[in-house]
Amino acid sequence: xxxxxxxxxxxxxxxxxxxxxxxxxxxxxxxxxxxxxxxxxxxxxxxxxxxxxxxxxxxxxxxxxxxxxxxxxxxxxxxxxxxxxxxxxxxxxxxxxxxxxxxxxxxxxxxxxxxxxxxxxxxxxxxxxxxxxxxxxxxxxxxxxxxxxxxxxxxxxxxxxxxxxxxxxxxxxxxxxxxxxxxxxxxxxxxxxxxxxxxxxxxxxxxxxxxxxxxxxxxxxxxxxxxxxxxxxxxxxxxxxxxxxxxxxxxxxxxxxxxxxxxxxxx
Amino acid sequence: xxxxxxxxxxxxxxxxxxxxxxxxxxxxxxxxxxxxxxxxxxxxxxxxxxxxxxxxxxxxxxxxxxxxxxxxxxxxxxxxxxxxxxxxxxxxxxxxxxxxxxxxxxxxxxxxxxxxxxxxxxxxxxxxxxxxxxxxxxxxxxxxxxxxxxxxxxxxxxxxxxxxxxxxxxxxxxxxxxxxxxxxxxxxxxxxxxxxxxxxxxxxxxxxxxxxxxxxxxxxxxxxxxxxxxxxxxxxxxxxxxxxxxxxxxxxxxxxxxxxxxxxxxxxxxxxxxxxxxxxxxxxxxxxxxxxxxxxxxxxxxxxxxxxxxxxxxxxxxxxxxxxxxxxxxxxxxxxxxxxxxxxxxxxxxxxxxxxxxxxxxxxxxxxxxxxxxxxxxxxxxxxxxxxxxxxxxxxxxxxxxxxxxxxxxxxxxxxxxxxxxxxxxxxxxxxxxxxxxxxxxxxxxxxxxxxxxxxxxxxxxxxxxxxxxxxxxxxxxxxxxxxxxxxxxxxxxxxxxxxxxxxxxxxxxxxxxxxxxxxxxxxxxxxxxxxxxxxxxxxxxxxxxxxxxxxxxxxxxxxxxxxxxxxxxxxxxxxxxxxxxxxxxxx
Numbered sequence: 026x027x028x029x030x031x032x033x034x035x036x037x038x039x040x041x042x043x044x045x046x047x048x049x050x051x052x053x054x055x056x057x058x059x060x061x062x063x064x065x066x067x068x069x070x071x072x073x074x075x076x077x078x079x080x081x082x083x084x085x086x087x088x089x090x091x092x093x094x095x096x097x098x099x100x101x102x103x104x105x106x107x108x109x110x111x112x113x114x115x116x117x118x119x120x121x122x123x124x125x126x127x128x129x130x131x132x133x134x135x136x137x138x139x140x141x142x143x144x145x146x147x148x149x150x151x152x153x154x155x156x157x158x159x160x161x162x163x164x165x166x167x168x169x170x171x172x173x174x175x176x177x178x179x180x181x182x183x184x185x186x187x188x189x190x191x192x193x194x195x196x197x198x199x200x201x202x203x204x205x206x207x208x209x210x211x212x213x214x215x216x217x218x219x220x221x222x223x224x225x226x227x228x229x230x231x232x233x234x235x236x237x238x239x240x241x242x243x244x245x246x247x248x249x250x251x252x253x254x255x256x257x258x259x260x261x262x263x264x265x266x267x268x269x270x271x272x273x274x275x276x277x278x279x280x281x282x283x284x285x286x287x288x289x290x291x292x
Numbered sequence: 293x294x295x296x297x298x299x300x301x302x303x304x305x306x307x308x309x310x311x312x313x314x315x316x317x318x319x320x321x322x323x324x325x326x327x328x329x330x331x332x333x334x335x336x337x338x339x340x341x342x343x344x345x346x347x348x349x350x351x352x353x354x355x356x357x358x359x360x361x362x363x364x365x366x367x368x369x370x371x372x373x374x375x376x377x378x379x380x381x382x383x384x385x386x387x388x389x390x391x392x393x394x395x396x397x398x399x400x401x402x403x404x405x406x407x408x409x410x411x412x413x414x415x416x417x418x419x420x421x422x423x424x425x426x427x428x429x430x431x432x433x434x435x436x437x438x439x440x441x442x443x444x445x446x447x448x449x450x451x452x453x454x455x456x457x458x459x460x461x462x463x464x465x466x467x468x469x470x471x472x473x474x475x476x477x478x479x480x481x482x483x484x485x486x487x488x489x490x491x492x493x494x495x496x497x498x499x500x501x502x503x504x505x506x507x508x509x510x511x512x513x514x515x516x517x518x519x520x521x522x523x524x525x526x527x528x529x530x531x532x533x534x535x536x537x538x539x540x541x542x543x544x545x546x547x548x549x550x551x552x553x554x555x556x557x558x559x560x561x562x563x564x565x566x567x568x569x570x571x572x573x574x575x576x577x578x579x580x581x582x583x584x585x586x587x588x589x590x591x592x593x594x595x596x597x598x599x600x601x602x603x604x605x606x607x608x609x610x611x612x613x614x615x616x617x618x619x620x621x622x623x624x625x626x627x628x629x630x631x632x633x634x635x636x637x638x639x640x641x642x643x644x645x646x647x648x649x650x651x652x653x654x655x656x657x658x659x660x661x662x663x664x665x666x667x668x669x670x671x672x673x674x675x676x677x678x679x680x681x682x683x684x685x686x687x688x689x690x691x692x693x694x695x696x697x698x699x700x701x702x703x704x705x706x707x708x709x710x711x712x713x714x715x716x717x718x719x720x721x722x723x724x725x726x727x728x729x730x731x732x733x734x735x736x737x738x739x740x741x742x743x744x745x746x747x748x749x750x751x752x753x754x755x756x757x758x759x760x761x762x763x764x765x766x767x768x769x770x771x772x773x774x775x776x777x778x779x780x781x782x783x784x785x786x787x788x789x790x791x792x793x794x795x796x797x798x799x800x801x802x803x804x805x806x807x808x809x810x811x812x813x814x815x816x817x818x819x820x821x822x823x824x825x826x827x828x829x830x831x832x833x834x835x836x837x838x839x840x841x842x843x844x845x846x847x848x849x850x851x852x853x854x855x856x857x858x859x860x861x862x863x864x865x866x867x868x869x870x871x872x873x874x875x876x877x878x879x880x
Binding site: 058061062065066069072073087091095099102103105106108109112120136139140143144172173175176178179181182183185186189190192193194195196197198200211215218 | 721722723724725726727728729730731732740741742743744746747749750751752754755758759761762765771772773774777
């Protein structure tokens with residue numbers, strides 16, 4: 026018994042050593058990120074002068090310059106500025122698109138959530154679903170990014186192991202209930218991690234319309250609709266042609282929609 | 293050694309069951325609160341002849357789950373077996389359900405009967421209908437001395453359209469009493485009672501006791517000729533509002549009438565019937581159709597009828613922000629008490645006005661609403677028309693009823709500011725500003741995260757390992773929660789506490805024996821006079837302690853015995869505790 030416990034203690038010590046966070050990484054900007062920072066700064070100046078059109082161009086240049094080098098928080102900053110700029114230009118719909126793209130990197134950012142809520146309201150889109158159990162569960166599953174989900178799941182696992190260890194050594198009803206509770210907690214904490222294994226759309230696009238969007242079998246406006254997409258639905262871009270985009274939507278809906286009615290969320 | 297039966301899986305199952313039970317309770321409570329069923333009962337006829345059969349209809353509305361629990365027992369009346377039926381209709385997207393029980397009733401004795409309430413079980417509730425009155429007579433003469441006509445103002449109405457049932461009663465001039473027996477008067481399923489219209493000024497009226505209890509004012513139309521005979525004619529009216537589509541069944545009506553005489557005693561006077569006659573009017577049906585959905589305006593507030601509207605304001609010359617009382621009156625034949633009136637605060641046409649609420653007066657023939665408005669600027673030159681959608685049953689279509697605009701003059705406030713300036717102090721939502729800091733600033737430290745393999749190992753691998761270890765431990769050492777195992781673990785602490793309480797040689801010896809007994813899960817008596825070496829040899833090899841530990845054990849016991857029985861120096865507590873620790877570490 027003693028040997029087993031000793032081995033276990035060693036194992037746990039190794040585990041903790043592995044799991045310990047790496048030394049802090051200072052936010053140094055690489056070359057691409059530096060150029061992005063410069064564009065971003067210019068965009069901010071223009072934004073402050075209410076020159077929103079040029080500001081949008083600068084922010085777009087910042088995203089392009091920093092492609093692959095920007096961290097999620099940096100990306101969020103630029104995308105939010107884009108959203109604000111197009112909102113000030115009066116295009117609430119496209120503002121929803123930019124804010125939604127930013128939310129993919131920071132799903133719990135309260136200021137972003139407030140802005141997207143207002144933009145959706147101004148654009149006549151329905152509010153982000155809430156109030157139902159399904160909507161709340163979905164919001165919880167997507168409220169953490171993959172690294173955070175792994176940390177949460179890891180924490181849940183540790184709690185469960187600790188409870189099992191106590192039950193192993195001490196036994197009894199209280200320890201058994203502790204294990205049950207810890208198992209439940211571990212499952213709840215691990216849910217976002219499990220959800221991260223569900224394949225996400227490769228090239229997700231957001232339906233940017235106040236009313237439902239007609240999907241046609243070919244890229245021609247005179248054809249009848251074969252399906253309709255709800256405002257705010259997420260679809261996958263499959264192909265594109267001139268002013269049209271071929272999408273695959275919920276329920277395996279496929280077809281063509283006008284390119285300006287959808288907004289790419291990969292930014 | 294028995295394994296303990298507290299399995300985490302079993303406990304988790306119990307917890308899950310408790311959670312499911314809580315959810316089920318909450319949802320069933322919600323379901324119960326969503327709609328309250330209504331029960332009612334009607335007689336096909338309030339007066340029948342001896343030996344005749346009539347019908348009682350008991351209805352439970354708004355539920356599918358209703359059972360007739362009790363049929364009252366009334367001597368002199370025989371009830372038949374209930375025939376159950378279920379009805380469902382869909383009106384304007386709402387489902388209306390009804391369970392109906394038809395029970396035949398045969399009059400076997402003459403007299404006045406009160407049928408007690410019918411008891412129904414609706415879901416888990418117990419509901420009762422109202423009691424009903426029934427008169428059973430030997431003979432119903434009366435056609436030559438009176439007449440009764442009961443007719444509706446329409447035989448086909450829409451849901452929400454008021455309906456008047458008019459009753460004309462004619463009596464021979466010699467008759468001095470009349471008692472209508474109208475089973476539908478107090479309760480008619482599927483309808484709501486409306487306020488009666490007041491009698492015209494100057495109309496002559498008399499009071500009648502409907503069903504023997506409800507005092508009703510009837511208009512006296514005076515003497516009229518019919519078929520060459522003269523009758524005193526009376527008129528009664530009942531206004532109802534059908535709230536459910538389908539066939540509205542109005543049962544047969546009777547009026548008992550005749551002459552009353554008076555018995556005078558010394559101290560009292562009593563009326564008695566000298567003769568009694570009956571007239572009846574047949575049952576009839578009114579078709580209630582649902583409101584058409586086609587053409588129904590979005591803003592339709594439920595107004596049905598043939599209505600007119602007019603508006604007036606209490607003033608036409610105001611300052612900006614001053615109150616204007618706009619009074620709008622709807623009149624005519626319609627559901628005046630029930631529709632939703634328009635709200636100027638929600639209308640685009642009233643953009644230039646602030647609405648501060650309204651007061652309402654409702655009556656049978658009028659709906660008066662007074663809106664409190666204030667013009668926001670001097671640009672307002674009139675109070676706009678207030679429109680309302682109404683379904684006109686005569687035209688069978690939706691029409692818009694509009695008031696006339698009312699010209700007004702709005703003067704600016706002194707100082708030039710208007711209510712609009714006041715509105716400038718109001719707040720509104722706006723987007724939150726950008727984060728304008730440079731991209732390299734304020735990002736904080738980024739922590740690494742474990743990879744998927746590590747997470748999976750911690751979530752699944754390690755718990756499986758621990759469970760396996762647990763199984764081994766249980767098999768080998770039994771359940772650590774057993775009382776003996778707990779005693780074993782606490783033995784060193786108990787020894788320390790006992791020695792602190794009493795370190796006399798006898799107490800120390802006893803405490804040590806108890807310690808040994810707890811560690812080996814035996815009683816302390818088992819260690820009395822025990823040869824530690826022999827004991828150790830007798831153990832399975834994997835449970836034996838080291839020879840050195842046995843020597844320490846033996847030596848300590850000898851010293852304790854010498855101190856107790858031989859008068860030797862007592863063993864110091866520290867040494868005793870050290871010896872206990874060493875044997876525990878050796879695996880005792």
